[in-house]
Amino acid sequence: xSLKDAANLLGMSKTTAGRAYRxxxxxxxIVNTFAGDWYGRKAATWALTFETQxxxxxxxxxxxxxxxxxxxxxxxxxKK
Numbered sequence: 001x002s003l004k005d006a007a008n009l010l011g012m013s014k015t016t017a018g019r020a021y022r023x024x025x026x027x028x029x030i031v032n033t034f035a036g037d038w039y040g041r042k043a044a045t046w047a048l049t050f051e052t053q054x055x056x057x058x059x060x061x062x063x064x065x066x067x068x069x070x071x072x073x074x075x076x077x078x079k080k
Contacts, residue, residue, distance in 0.1 A: 001046070002043045002044070003017045003018050003021065003044075004017075006020070006021070021046065025046075026069075027066055027069045028049055028063075028064075028065025028066035028067075028068070028069045029048065029049060029050070029065075029066045030046045030047065030048060030049060031046065031047055031049055031063070031065075032044060032045070032046055033045045033046065033047045049063045049064060049065050049066060050064055050066065
């Protein structure tokens, strides 16, 4: 789901939706599977970390990263 779609669905700005996506990624609930391409008009894609995802080129098994997240030791988001 794109930031625009999430923002429209939840009745919030794209900035707020972006912060929510970053927080979900930091806490291990989602992982970015494609960074997106502005000039190629391709949206970023995300996958849940607690379900198997059938992606076009591969299957992504659940990592369950959210189980090890802790307020005292937050996981650093990986820069892509």
